[in-house]
Amino acid sequence: MKARLFVPLALFLLLAVLLAVGLTLKPREVPSPFIGKPAPAFSLAQLKTGQPAFDPAQMRGQVWVLNVWASWCAPCREEHPLLVEAARQKQVTIVGLNYKDDPRNAEEWLRKLGDPYQAIAVDRDGKVGIDYGVYGVPETFVVDREGIIRKKHIGPLTPEVWNQDVLPLIQKLKG
């Protein structure tokens, strides 16, 4: 056995360690430019008719979560039970931003799967989504009492993300 024949193996092991470390990193977690900034202002009609237009300024003084969702989005369906449960346990106020969706499909969806949202702003053409830098649905923002965005999560919320990342932050912000 010659040692040099194991050089390729050694190189590969180095690479494998690098890749394993890489897996624990989140390249998509590009530090969002929105974190630490005030939540962009907007005023949008609500999904349920008869309710006043929604404006983030109304939420001043409380910690809340903005969840961007759509009925056409399969990962939204995946995270939805978690939101319903969080709302049921009154963990936090959740506001929905219904993104580029058909309101009828959206209502149908909520009727079937449950409605965790205190208010749902309808962003039919995705303009508010642009202000919030939405590039995939679902996305979830945590906003503090002063209206500052403190966290942004891209992709579906999983129980781990919710319990280890989002909820502790919410509790801390609530003091």
Add this chain to the structure above:
Amino acid sequence: MIPELGHFALIVALFIGLALAVLPIAGAARDDAAWMGFARPAAQAQFVFVAIGFFCLMASFVNNDFSVINVASNSNSRLPLEYRIAASWGSHEGSMLLWVFMLCGWACAVSLLSKRLPLAMVARVLGVMGFISVGFLLFVLLTSNPFDRLLPPAMDGRDLNPLLQDPGMVFHPPLLYMGYVGFAVAFSFAVAALLAGRFDAAWARWSRPWTTAAWAFLTLGIALGSWWAYYELGWGGWWFWDPVENASFMPWLAGTALIHSLAVAEKRGAFKAWTVLLAIAAFSLSLLGTFLVRSGVLTSVHAFATDPTRGSFILIFLAIVIGGSLTLFGWRAGSVGFAGRFDRISRESLLLGNNVLLVAATGAVMLGTLYPLALDALGLGKISVGAPYFEAVFVPLMAPVVLLMGVGPLARWKQAPVGELAARLKWPALASVVAAVVLPLAAGRFSAMVAFGLLLAAWVFTTSVVVVLQRARGGSDQLLKQSRSFWGMVLAHVGVGVFIVGVTMVRGYETERDVKVSTGDTVVVSGWRFTFKGAQEVQGPNYVAARGIVEMQREGGGEVTVLHPEKRVYKVQGMPMTEAAIDSGWLGDRYVSLGEMLDDKTWTLRVYVKPFVDWIWGGCFLMALGGLLALADRRYRVDVKAMKTEPTPATASAVPPVEQVAT
């Protein structure tokens, strides 16, 4: 019902794969013919079941079964049939199933076309392929099941990503995967040889056609992807050094090196350990590419859905397959040795130079691709490595490869007299220098970059002519006697030259104009007049489009061509797409793409004139065609035929005299 059937077929295929991974290899070790004999029928049966699974998924897409998550997320009732079929491999789950389908297809092909191989060899090769299939079937079934149901079913699907709704995209993934996965055959032959501890010319000869076939498919797949990016993304580029592109390019470079070193291993018995290592590397890079794309460790324009569990799964599998094969290599390859003697100037040494440079280029691409990841892992920040790095390292590494390419086929094996080589290369060298000086001047503007590119291309063409003339010394009828693998080599090398012409001319002489136009406005770009005649609304099956009308004419007058660039909005995802209008020709493309509508009559318009751009893909096509021609070489067919009639004496006649054989 159909999705469950497909799911079940995949589970059956998994168990067949488990048996295939264990029994034949154990049988080869114990010299048990019955266990070894299990390999062929098992590989074929596994292919049948994976095919059933694959076609069940396709049927779910064709039938608009929105109770399947995968279909609901990637299709829509208004999506045209051909794209519903292509949507089967448009998602992560579907593309992984396509991966397994291709792998089992290759294994099935090996089982059918390996009549002349010793049974133990077949058993080991198919066993290794079975092992790989188990890993990927487990991956599909445990982390990426394409048949998962959605309850309650969606009313309609989310539609296929509009970027993928294109003829090029229908064929790009299957061709690419054929190539990627095809290297599994060369890999399995290498591992089988390590297991058996036997390396001979026969081993290299058996691996060669499979490697060449995989390489040709990979070439076509990459070229098609590049062509698609050119006309579909609307900014006229053809290669972006994106991590996902690099992931397919690294196995291609390693595969190119492998093809050449296999030639030496077969003809001269040299480079055997090196060849085995390259075979392992080519497939390992395919696996690495799969990992990089599917785990999401790298950010890329190919925004696939990513998931860390999937990443961990592939990484563990990667460690087992690559780590295992490299351990086996370290343990067994010592007995192989670096056999074969050759002089400092000989065809062997030139091919060794080519190999070293190609491997260095692979390493350079890998470094650039993984560098951002490494920095991030070390906590040094997030950066991205772009085209300037890749161009700066890649061109200097590949230019000598191209120069060697001209010399190699003219050099003798073992020892090439320098004087003889110099005499043969005198005229090509002179002609290339003249071409490098004269052609850029004739094109209107001299630049060192263009001159250098054309020098390389001319070198390839002229040396290829000399190679052919060399073979015709004994009269032109000698040419008819040349093997198809010789012509395949010439064609593939000429393809490289054609490719270089395309890259050089586009780089040196393309012109681009971004303009604001109102109805009736005319733009002049390198001798062509483009007149904007307005835009109208057009309804597609699942999109609405603004279709521009642009009349194009040479400045001096002449025929008017009407181009229709489109700006589409796909209704379901609300995603805008640019469909460029391209007027292609031998000497270049006129490329028009519609930008934004500014008001009723005013649009932004992007106009490119790209000289010789199609030579880029034409060159790739010639390379692939060269590979396929080499595959059709008589010695591969003679073997099969000879086998059918008289099994024993076939070997001797199958090896043509050394001087006649191409590399």
